Amino acid sequence: MVQILNEREKQVFKKGESNFVISCDKQSTSGSVSQRACVFCGSRVVLYPIADAVHLVHGPVGCAAYTWDIRGALSSGPELHRHSFSTDLRENEVIFGGEQKLESSILYLIDRYHPKALFVYSTCIIGIIGDDVEAVCKKVAWKTDIPVIPVHSEGFKGTKKDGYKAACAALFRLVGTGAGKKKSGPVINILGEFNLAGESWIIKNYYKQMGIEIQSVMTGDSRIEEIKNAHLTDLNVVQCSGSMLFLAKLMNEKWGIPYIHVSYFGIEDTADALYTVAQFFNELKILDRTKELVVSEVNALAVTLNEYKEKLKGKKAAVYVGGAFKAFSLIKALRRIGMDVVIAGSQTGSREDYEQLRLMCKPGTIILDDSNPLELSGFVRETGAELFIGGVKERPMAMKLGLGFCDHNHERKIPLAGFEGMKNFAKEVYSSVMSPVWKFHPLRKGGVS
Ligand code: SF4
Numbered sequence: 068m069v070q071i072l073n074e075r076e077k078q079v080f081k082k083g084e085s086n087f088v089i090s091c092d093k094q095s096t097s098g099s100v101s102q103r104a105c106v107f108c109g110s111r112v113v114l115y116p117i118a119d120a121v122h123l124v125h126g127p128v129g130c131a132a133y134t135w136d137i138r139g140a141l142s143s144g145p146e147l148h149r150h151s152f153s154t155d156l157r158e159n160e161v162i163f164g165g166e167q168k169l170e171s172s173i174l175y176l177i178d179r180y181h182p183k184a185l186f187v188y189s190t191c192i193i194g195i196i197g198d199d200v201e202a203v204c205k206k207v208a209w210k211t212d213i214p215v216i217p218v219h220s221e222g223f224k225g226t227k228k229d230g231y232k233a234a235c236a237a238l239f240r241l242v243g244t245g246a247g248k249k250k251s252g253p254v255i256n257i258l259g260e261f262n263l264a265g266e267s268w269i270i271k272n273y274y275k276q277m278g279i280e281i282q283s284v285m286t287g288d289s290r291i292e293e294i295k296n297a298h299l300t301d302l303n304v305v306q307c308s309g310s311m312l313f314l315a316k317l318m319n320e321k322w323g324i325p326y327i328h329v330s331y332f333g334i335e336d337t338a339d340a341l342y343t344v345a346q347f348f349n350e351l352k353i354l355d356r357t358k359e360l361v362v363s364e365v366n367a368l369a370v371t372l373n374e375y376k377e378k379l380k381g382k383k384a385a386v387y388v389g390g391a392f393k394a395f396s397l398i399k400a401l402r403r404i405g406m407d408v409v410i411a412g413s414q415t416g417s418r419e420d421y422e423q424l425r426l427m428c429k430p431g432t433i434i435l436d437d438s439n440p441l442e443l444s445g446f447v448r449e450t451g452a453e454l455f456i457g458g459v460k461e462r463p464m465a466m467k468l469g470l471g472f473c474d475h476n477h478e479r480k481i482p483l484a485g486f487e488g489m490k491n492f493a494k495e496v497y498s499s500v501m502s503p504v505w506k507f508h509p510l511r512k513g514g515v516s
Contacts, residue, residue, distance in 0.1 A: 069445030072099055078437060083430035089421045091436040094226060099439045102387070102460050103414045105222035107190050108133050109230020112477065113310050114186055114218065114237060115148055116140030116261045116286040117294070121182040124153045125169050125200060126190025130222070138477040140262045142288050147182055156192060165198050173207045173215060183291035184214040186237060194221030214291070216240055227389070228309055228415045235314035238285060238294060242318060245295030253348045254280045254300045258315055259307030260331075262287025263477070266484035270331055273341055273485065277356045279348070285311065298322045302347055304329055304340070309390035309415045330392060331484040332475075332492075333400030334365055334372075364486035372404060375493040380405035382500055385452040387435075387443060387461055388475060391416030391424060397456055397475065398427050404493050409450040412438050440464050448510075454500045469508030471499030 071079055074097075077090035095101035107124075111133050115122060118140075124131040131153035142148065154172045156165050173185060185207075189200050200217045208215040220233045255274065260267050267287035274281055282300045283293035303315045303326040315326035327347065329340035338361045345357035384406045386397050391413040398408045411424050412435035424434050433446045447455065447468055455465035458476025465472035473495050475483060483492045505511050 069442055069449055071442060072096055075099055075437075075442075079433065079435045079442065080425075082425055082428050082432045082434060087422075087425050087434075089418060089434070089436055091421060092228075092415075092417055093437075095437055099437075100441075101414075101437055101439060102443075102457075103227045103437060104133070104230075105191075106225050106227065106230040106233065107188055107220040107222045109227035109310075110188060110218045110220035110234040110237070111230070112138050112261070113231055113234035114286060116142075117184075117186075117289045117291065118142035118148045119145040119183040119290050121147055121150070121152060121176045121180055121185040122188070123172060123176060123185060124151070124188045124190060125165065125198070126154065126156055126188075126192050128153045128155045130188075130190040138261065138263065139480065140287060141265050142262075143268075144288075144290075147180060150180075152176060161192060161196055164196060165193070166200075166203050169198065169200065169203050170207060173203070174211070177207070177211050177213055182213065184216060184241065186216050186218055188218045189221050191222040194224060214241060214244070226415060231310040232313050235311065235317065238314055239317045241291065241294045242314075243295070243298040243321070245292060245297075245299075247292070247296035247299060249299040250280045250282065252278070252280055253302075253350070253353065254282050255302045255304050255344065256282050256297050256300045257284040257287075258303050258305040258326075259311035260284055260287045260484075261307075264480050264482040266331070266482045266488065269482055269485040269487060273337075273360060274344070276360050277341065277345060278350075278353050279344065285314065298324070300324060302327065302344070304344055306330055306340075307390055307392065309392070328392075330396040332393060332396035332488065334368065334403060334486060334489050335399050336396045337485050337489070338365065368486055368490055371490060372493055375497050376403070376405040379497060379500060382406050382454065383409045383450060383452045384454040384456060384496075385410035385443070385447055385450070387412045387438060387455070387457045389414050389458065391420030393475065395423060395427060398424075400489060400492060401456075401496075403489075404496065406454070406496070408432060409452050410435070410443070410446050412436060412443075444468055454496060469505050469511040471496070471502065471505070473499060 131151045134151040135149040204215040204217045216237045218237045267284045283297045305311050305315045305328050318324045330336040341357050345353045384401050386394050410433045454471040456473045456475050459478050481491045482488050
């Protein structure tokens with residue numbers, strides 16, 4: 068029997084067993100070791116891939132441990148985003164204030180690195196000591212003529228999702244400040260795509276083949292100038308709803324730019340995404356090119372995927388990811404290679420997301436919100452899952468339990484988006500689930516738990 072804290076009982080359901088009214092979108096329960104990161108980390112993962120900006124963490128040096136390494140967003144040019152800068156606040160600043168140190172740090176970094184912009188992330192202690200980060204940023208921006216943008220991401224003031232919002236608010240300060248001209252032809256922004264393992268490049272290449280221009284990707288392989296001119300677009304195409312829907316809504320309110328919600332994980336969702344964008348522009352040439360692209364990619368993959376399906380048929384998978392929208396795509400992608408999802412959950416899903424998950428999952432599937440290692444490992448053992456799909460925090464748990472693991476989050480080095488991503492995904496799942504190493508694992512041999 069899996070132990071669940073009383074306060075979390077309404078965040079865990081088994082499809083088909085009880086009335087499904089999940090409680091979600093709230094702060095984590097005290098005593099439950101949530102897999103979520105803090106507000107600051109949420110902001111940082113969204114803004115970090117902007118490669119020609121300096122990212123300065125205003126706080127103790129420990130907060131700056133969330134570096135580029137936790138999300139290896141690639142850049143085709145500058146790599147300023149790979150540095151981890153911190154104001155390294157100590158007792159002295161905690162008592163007397165850190166504004167002076169912040170100002171001198173920003174001035175030093177601008178002088179040393181000549182960034183196109185500088186983001187200042189507020190951490191917990193800044194919210195406590197009350198530094199006026201906004202005023203310091205304004206003063207330095209005026210002095211240097213470089214955008215210095217505060218990110219109000221004090222770690223304690225909400226969930227990781229609030230960090231995404233703080234990042235969107237920071238981006239929104241930049242959008243519309245450019246003096247560029249709109250590209251000719253149909254133009255889109257890609258939102259919520261962070262160029263992990265070069266995924267933005269794969270997706271951009273699809274749109275290029277369809278005859279669609281990209282104004283900016285926010286924020287994969289991103290440049291400040293492109294973001295400043297991101298209002299010069301026909302459509303915002305949002306992947307990763309949790310992180311970027313807020314920005315799309317703000318841009319819709321201010322400039323009337325429509326937005327659509329897509330996913331590039333798995334064959335079905337990638338094809339849907341490209342067709343939806345093509346239909347938005349509704350030009351015969353674009354529609355034809357899209358069809359040609361999708362048909363040729365799907366045909367090229369069919370044989371390989373069928374081979375994996377044959378070998379993986381009936382194997383059980385657990386999916387626990389940051390945003391629930393990704394879980395939808397993963398369930399479809401796993402079905403395509405013959406696998407059943409027996410656990411599905413997310414850190415930041417909304418009630419609508421969980422309702423959608425409930426509709427997609429088979430009876431008996433465990434659906435959970437903001438879970439913890441005790442629950443996850445208990446349900447893995449109870450359901451007999453042979454694969455875990457998660458992120459950096461779930462990896463050691465899967466290894467200890469002796470089951471295959473696929474990283475679908477920050478750290479991965481293999482692109483999993485688009486059609487070629489689906490091929491990589493199938494290969495990775497197959498290699499991990501079928502690895503002979505598991506037969507030596509004590510738990511798989513029926514040993515000590
Ligand atoms: S919770 Fe606060 S102290 Fe911890 S990493 Fe986040 S901002 Fe820093």
